[in-house]
Amino acid sequence: MVIKAPDRITYTDGHSFCPGCGHGTAIRLIGEVLQELKLEEDSIIVLDVACGGMPIDVWRYDTIEAAHGRPVPTAVGVKMVRPDQPVLAYLGDGAAYSIGLAETIHSARRNDNIVVIVLNNCVFGMTGGQMSPTTLQGQVTTSSPNGKNMESGGATLDVVKLLSSMDIAYLARGAICDAANIRKAKKYIKKAMEKQLNQEGFSLVELLSPCPTNWKMTPSRCADHIKEHVTSIFPVGEFIGKEGEQV
Amino acid sequence: MKGNEALAEAVIRSGCRFYGGYPITPQNEILEYISWRMPEVGGAFVQAESELAAINMVLGAASAGARALTSSSGPGYSLFQEGISYLVAGDIPAVIIDVARFGSGIGEISQGQCDYKLVTRGNGHGDSHLLVLAPCSVQESVDLMMQAFPLAEKYRHPVILLSDAAIGQMVEPVNLPEPQTVDINRDAWTVKGCKGQDESKKITNVFYYMDDYNSYLRDKYQKMQEEEQRWESIMTEDAQLILVAYGISARVCKEAVRMAREKGVRLGLIRPISIFPYPGKAFKNIPDSCKALMTVEMSITGQMAEDVRLAVNCRYPVYTYGTGIKVPGSSDVVRYASDIIEGKIDKEVF
Known part of the structure; x- marks a missing residue:
């Protein structure tokens, strides 16, 4: 068996992800899906800034690095003038659910024919691990040093609950924690891209991801934490657009 | 249309x-x-x-x-x-x-x-x-x-x-x-x-x-x-005072120049069309007859006056007739400009 990175993924220079970071896996999954669907030369990808912007250095797809929290409207602008080309927005939980939440919801409301991949690691990574809307109750972060609670940080935002009433093409959540879940996450990304090719509209795939640096855990402990705890708050699976079932 | x-x-x-x-x-x-x-x-x-x-x-x-x-x-x-x-x-x-x-x-x-x-x-x-x-x-x-x-x-x-x-x-x-x-x-x-x-x-x-x-x-x-500096100069060659205005205020100033000249008051007008870059070239040949410049603009604080001062390198006093929410009237512009020429206005902006 030969394990080979997708042709247009180049980890060789410029990448500065922390050891055990989920971005590397997510990037690879996106690369594998684009290659398997033969979309790598047609696709246009829009990234966020900070950790979510670093994929620009490790792949060779046509890419825009948008403003923080604005990859979704930027991707909409691209898609509206190039409707026949696959467009994918890749951003973190802070971008998609905090500063860019309005843009996320309104793109879903319009059922824009784009794919949105949200890497949810429950913190603002690049800025030092402050709490985000998806920070779990009780989670210690640099801006919730005594553990996040309703008084200090409000409720924990679950995008599935938020978007489940909307008329969109696809909504799924995967987890980057073990081989089985990673394979499932890839399937979700692939399905989302296929739905875009079928003109079905807005797809959002959330990927629960480790952030060893800011969680202050080893990569293997992060994986256990996602399996044991994070997925109990954020269940994985397909929630809208699951084939063969009524939504 | x-x-x-x-x-x-x-x-x-x-x-x-x-x-x-x-x-x-x-x-x-x-x-x-x-x-x-x-x-x-x-x-x-x-x-x-x-x-x-x-x-x-x-x-x-x-x-x-x-x-x-x-x-x-x-x-x-x-x-x-x-x-x-x-x-x-x-x-x-x-x-x-x-x-x-x-x-x-x-x-x-x-x-x-x-x-x-x-x-x-x-x-x-x-x-x-x-x-x-x-x-x-x-x-x-x-x-x-x-x-x-x-x-x-x-x-x-x-x-x-x-x-x-x-x-x-x-x-x-x-x-x-x-x-x-x-x-x-x-x-x-x-x-x-x-x-x-x-x-x-x-x-x-x-x-x-x-x-x-x-x-x-x-x-x-x-x-x-x-x-890319763009502007329009109107009767600046012999002006006693040069108005500086863009947009809607510039239209009023064109009328003001005409009215003033009928009364024997020699006003001119520089109308910036590009405001960045500011048309500094328009201010290179200000005639000796010119005593002052005056921006006419619908702001309260004379926002463009700063650019005019820079354009003339502070060699001339730069006044502002700032009308805020009201469109300036051409006769009011002539009156204010005449007062400046006659030395009746002390403050350049406020």
Whole structure:
């Protein structure tokens, strides 16, 4: 068996992800899906800034690095003038659910024919691990040093609950924690891209991801934490657009 | 045609094929007109959820090669600032229309010229300056709109067309130019897919890592200073006092110059058409007869006076007749200018 990175993924220079970071896996999954669907030369990808912007250095797809929290409207602008080309927005939980939440919801409301991949690691990574809307109750972060609670940080935002009433093409959540879940996450990304090719509209795939640096855990402990705890708050699976079932 | 509608038609005829915008008075006619006109030419229209979304949609569409535009007025223009800064950082050409209204905060929907500092000094964080064109008639709105995208593409830089509520709402006869179209794939740098290319196109806003980025950006602004200064000078050769005004106030000043001269008061007028770069060249040959300059503008604090002082290197007193929310009256302009000439006005601005 030969394990080979997708042709247009180049980890060789410029990448500065922390050891055990989920971005590397997510990037690879996106690369594998684009290659398997033969979309790598047609696709246009829009990234966020900070950790979510670093994929620009490790792949060779046509890419825009948008403003923080604005990859979704930027991707909409691209898609509206190039409707026949696959467009994918890749951003973190802070971008998609905090500063860019309005843009996320309104793109879903319009059922824009784009794919949105949200890497949810429950913190603002690049800025030092402050709490985000998806920070779990009780989670210690640099801006919730005594553990996040309703008084200090409000409720924990679950995008599935938020978007489940909307008329969109696809909504799924995967987890980057073990081989089985990673394979499932890839399937979700692939399905989302296929739905875009079928003109079905807005797809959002959330990927629960480790952030060893800011969680202050080893990569293997992060994986256990996602399996044991994070997925109990954020269940994985397909929630809208699951084939063969009524939504 | 109504100013805003003529401008909207010029947007289409300039080859623009993406518009994203959010309703705000007094520019709604632009959004409404483009909403039905853009699909006729095969372009894309979206009423965005906010000005923030709109400017970032423009960034995406322009990065993908389309001529892309958004429009707003004061409060909405404030929300564009983030995206404008990213357009500058990414070297992305786009056009933004500001149909200025009056005031800070929600202000008033009536005409105003108090976005001057925002469009010439603001435009987000960083060393962001935009090329700003300020028409004073419906015809000039159309004519400058037709130049806006070619200028944006010449510099790979966003361009602002600064109109105001009066010009946007007035009705004047207008000659519409022949429609232009451009190929969405005309430029090598835009994202379009990387078929047949080993490397891909990357639009980033971290060009400042380049060794020569400082000189690159300075040279770009310098070239604008050298090549894009635009203005109109009227009877400045023998003037005792030179009025300086742009946009709707400049129309009043043209009338004021004529009225003053009938009374034997020799006024002149410099009308900046580009306000960034500011037309400093217009102030190089001020006659010995000139005792002072006077900006006429619908701001409270005389926002443009600073640029005039710089243009004359503080060699002349620069007064401001700032009318705030009211359109200046030509006879009032003549009276104030005469008082300056007669030494009756002490304060230059306040």
